[in-house]
Amino acid sequence: MADVVLSNVNKVFGTFTAVDGLNLDIRQGEFVSLLGPSGCGKTTTLRMLAGLEFPSGGEIRIGDRMVNDLAPGQRDIAMVFQSYALYPHMSVGQNIAYPLKKRGVAKAERTAMVAKTAEMLQLTPLLNRKPRELSGGQQQRVALGRALVRDPKVFLLDEPLSNLDAKLRGYMRAELIELHQRLGRTMVYVTHDQLEAMTMSDRIAVMESGKLQQFAPPQVVYREPANRFVASFIGTPGMNIVDGELLQENGRWIFQSQGFSVDAPNLGPDAQSGAAAMGIRPEGLSIGTGPIEGVVQLVEQTGHENIVVARVGDGLRMTGRTNPDQPVRAGETIKLSIDANKAHFFAEGATGKRLNKAAATSDGPAKSQSALKEATS
Amino acid sequence: MRHIMAKQQQTLLERRYSMLGLFLIAPTVLVFCAVIVYPLISAVYLSLFKIFTPTLEGSWVGLDNYRVLLSxxxxxxxxxxxxxxxxxxxxxxxxxxxxxxxxxxxxxxxxxxxxxxxxxxxxxxxxxxxxxxxxxxxxxxxxxxxxxxxxxxxxxxxxxxxxxxxxxxxxxxxxxxxxxxxxxxxxxxxxxxxxxxxxxxxxxxxxxxxxxxxxxxxxxxxxxxxxxxxxxxxxxxxxxxxxxxxxxxxxxxxxxxxxxxxxxxxxxxxxxxxxxxxxxxxxxxxxxxxxxxxxxxxxxxx
Structure with a gap:
C-alpha cells in the first residue's frame, strides 16, 4: 500500500524549476532516500512533503489524504532538520514535549511519553540541559526524540547526519537503521551522501535538475543504473565513463573508443548504432594484462586496496583497483582489460539512457553487496 | 600546576605585552578621568556647599542640601x-x-x-x-x-x-x-x-x-x-x-x-x-x- 504519493509534482521559483514532474510512490514502512547533488530538488521535495513549501503543480498524498492544502502541523509528519532546529531556550525535555504540548496532550501523559522517548534515545540524564550544553550527537538525538515522541505517520529527515563527524555519522547511521526497523514507520531521508543512501534505504530516488532519474533499491541503482547520470553519481571511486561509438559487426555489437574497442554483449532492444558511452566500474577493470595500454598517473593507497588512475590514449582517465601487494607505480605503463559483461552502455548525452538488457549482470546480490561496501568505504 | 608556573616566572615577552596593554589603554583612562571622574567628584563636592551660581561663591553646609531636598x-x-x-x-x-x-x-x-x-x-x-x-x-x-x-x-x-x-x-x-x-x-x-x-x-x-x-x-x-x-x-x-x-x-x-x-x-x-x-x-x-x-x-x- 502506498503511504506517500507524489503525482506529477512541480515546484517553480521564479524562472527556476526546482522540481519537475516528480512521481514517487513510497510504500508504508519504507525507508526512501532522496539522493542527488546540491540543487537537484531533493530538499525542495522534502519541504513540499512537510508543507513548508507549496507545490506549483501536482498532488501530494500522505496516507489516504490529499495534503496539498494542509498545514505542516496537520499532516501527521515529523521532520528532523540538518541544523537540528532545537528550541534554544527550552530544555531537552521541553523540546521533546513541545509537539505534544501543541497538540493538547495532558501534562502527566506528556511527561510519561517524554520519559519513554528519552529512555529509548539514552537522553534521560540530559532532560534538564539546554541544547547548547549538548554535543552534536546529543543534539541530533534530541531532534530525533522530538520527531519520535508523537509517533507520526511519516518521518522526514533532511541531511540529519551531515553536521556530525565521520565516526559519529557511522554510528548514527546504524542507530537510524535500527530505529527504522523497530518503529516500522515510513521514512523519507534527504542526503547527498551516497554511502548513507546505499546503506540505509529500501529504495533510493536519485534526482538531478529537479527530475527523478531512477527510483530503485540500492543494489539495482548500483548494478543497473538507469542512465549515465546515475551511473556516474553512484559509486566511489566513480564509474569510468568513456564516450565512443556503437557499431554492429557481423550481428554483434561493438563499442569503439579512442584506440580500443570492446564487445557489447548485453545490449537491449533500444541500442542503436552511433554515438554512445560505455561505463565500467573500477572493479570491472583488470590491471596487469589486456589489450589496452595506459600510463599510471596516480596510485591512492587505502590500506586494503590501491586505487590506480591511469591515462589511456589521448587524455582519457581510467580508474581501477588493485591488490596492495601488486606493485604499481606512478609513471609506469600498464595493461588494462575491460570485463565486457560488467560494462554498461548509455545513449548519448549527460542523462543518456541505459542500453543494456535488464538484469544483465550475473553475479549474485551477496557479491555485489560486498563490492558495494568496498566501493563506498 | 602550569598555572602556578606561569605566575612564578613571566617571560620577557609576556611582560612586554602587558606594558603595551597599559600603554594602549592609558589615553582612554585619562580621558575617562577628565570627563567622568572629575565632574562626578566635583558634583558630590559642590553638593555639600551653598553656592550662588553667578559668582560661584559658597559656604560649607554639609549634608544640609540633601536634608532640604528630601523634605x-x-x-x-x-x-x-x-x-x-x-x-x-x-x-x-x-x-x-x-x-x-x-x-x-x-x-x-x-x-x-x-x-x-x-x-x-x-x-x-x-x-x-x-x-x-x-x-x-x-x-x-x-x-x-x-x-x-x-x-x-x-x-x-x-x-x-x-x-x-x-x-x-x-x-x-x-x-x-x-x-x-x-x-x-x-x-x-x-x-x-x-x-x-x-x-x-x-x-x-x-x-x-x-x-x-x-x-x-x-x-x-x-x-x-x-x-x-x-x-x-x-x-x-x-x-x-x-x-x-x-x-x-x-x-x-x-x-x-x-x-x-x-x-x-x-x-x-x-x-x-x-x-x-x-x-x-x-x-x-x-x-x-x-x-x-x-x-x-x-x-x-x-
Missing amino acids: KGEFWTSLRANLIWTVGTLSLQIIFGVGMALVLHQNIWFRSLARSLILFPYFISTVVAVLVWKWLFNDLYGILNHLMITAGLIDWPIDYLGSMPNAMISVILVGAWKYFPFVVIAVLARLQSIPDQLYEAAKIDGAGPIARFFDITLPQLREVLVVIIMLRAIWDFKEFDLIFLLTGGGPVTSTQTLPLLVYKEAFALNQMGMASAYAVIMMLIMLGFMLVYIRRTRSEES
Whole structure:
C-alpha cells in the first residue's frame, strides 16, 4: 500500500524549476532516500512533503489524504532538520514535549511519553540541559526524540547526519537503521551522501535538475543504473565513463573508443548504432594484462586496496583497483582489460539512457553487496 | 600546576605585552578621568556647599542640601513625573518598536525604503522635531486640532501642552515617536538572526502563528530586549532637551522631571549647590538601574 504519493509534482521559483514532474510512490514502512547533488530538488521535495513549501503543480498524498492544502502541523509528519532546529531556550525535555504540548496532550501523559522517548534515545540524564550544553550527537538525538515522541505517520529527515563527524555519522547511521526497523514507520531521508543512501534505504530516488532519474533499491541503482547520470553519481571511486561509438559487426555489437574497442554483449532492444558511452566500474577493470595500454598517473593507497588512475590514449582517465601487494607505480605503463559483461552502455548525452538488457549482470546480490561496501568505504 | 608556573616566572615577552596593554589603554583612562571622574567628584563636592551660581561663591553646609531636598515636595513631584515619563515613554517605545520591527521583518513592498524612513525621527535633531510637534499641537493654529474638529471628533480645540494630563501624554507620545526607531533597529537585527528552521520546526510541531510568536520570537528577543530596556530606561530617565523644549516642565511643574529641576535650581534659582545635590540623587537612582543592568548582562554571560 502506498503511504506517500507524489503525482506529477512541480515546484517553480521564479524562472527556476526546482522540481519537475516528480512521481514517487513510497510504500508504508519504507525507508526512501532522496539522493542527488546540491540543487537537484531533493530538499525542495522534502519541504513540499512537510508543507513548508507549496507545490506549483501536482498532488501530494500522505496516507489516504490529499495534503496539498494542509498545514505542516496537520499532516501527521515529523521532520528532523540538518541544523537540528532545537528550541534554544527550552530544555531537552521541553523540546521533546513541545509537539505534544501543541497538540493538547495532558501534562502527566506528556511527561510519561517524554520519559519513554528519552529512555529509548539514552537522553534521560540530559532532560534538564539546554541544547547548547549538548554535543552534536546529543543534539541530533534530541531532534530525533522530538520527531519520535508523537509517533507520526511519516518521518522526514533532511541531511540529519551531515553536521556530525565521520565516526559519529557511522554510528548514527546504524542507530537510524535500527530505529527504522523497530518503529516500522515510513521514512523519507534527504542526503547527498551516497554511502548513507546505499546503506540505509529500501529504495533510493536519485534526482538531478529537479527530475527523478531512477527510483530503485540500492543494489539495482548500483548494478543497473538507469542512465549515465546515475551511473556516474553512484559509486566511489566513480564509474569510468568513456564516450565512443556503437557499431554492429557481423550481428554483434561493438563499442569503439579512442584506440580500443570492446564487445557489447548485453545490449537491449533500444541500442542503436552511433554515438554512445560505455561505463565500467573500477572493479570491472583488470590491471596487469589486456589489450589496452595506459600510463599510471596516480596510485591512492587505502590500506586494503590501491586505487590506480591511469591515462589511456589521448587524455582519457581510467580508474581501477588493485591488490596492495601488486606493485604499481606512478609513471609506469600498464595493461588494462575491460570485463565486457560488467560494462554498461548509455545513449548519448549527460542523462543518456541505459542500453543494456535488464538484469544483465550475473553475479549474485551477496557479491555485489560486498563490492558495494568496498566501493563506498 | 602550569598555572602556578606561569605566575612564578613571566617571560620577557609576556611582560612586554602587558606594558603595551597599559600603554594602549592609558589615553582612554585619562580621558575617562577628565570627563567622568572629575565632574562626578566635583558634583558630590559642590553638593555639600551653598553656592550662588553667578559668582560661584559658597559656604560649607554639609549634608544640609540633601536634608532640604528630601523634605521638599518639589523633589518628590519631580521624581514622580520622572517615573511616569520614563515608564510611559519606554513602554510605548518597546511596544511600537517591537511591532514595527515585526512588520519590517516581513516581506513587504518597499521594505528597504521603509526601513530607512523609520529611522527618520531618531536622526532628526530634537530642537527641530520639537518645534514641528509644537506647531502640530498648537491649540489655535495646530493641524491636529483642525483635523479633529473637521472630522467632528471634538467641538473645541484641545490644549495639548498647557493642561494636565494632556501635557504629560503629549510629552510621552513625542518621546516614544522620537526614540522607538532605536528599538526597531535593535530588534530587527535580532529578528534577522533567528534561524528560519526554528519557525519551520515549530510549524511541523503544530504551533500556529501566535504560539510561534510567544514560543520562539519572544524568547529569542529576550536578551536583546533586556539590553534595550536598560539602556533606554537610563537615557529616558535623564532626558532633558525634549521635555524642556516641549513644555518647559509645565504646566506649572507637572512635567518637570528631575533633569529639568536640576537645570532650574542651577540656572534659574542660581543654587548650584542644591542643583548638584539633585544631580547626585539622580545619579544614585540611575546607579540602581545600572546595577540591575550589570547583573543582568553578567547572568546572560554565565
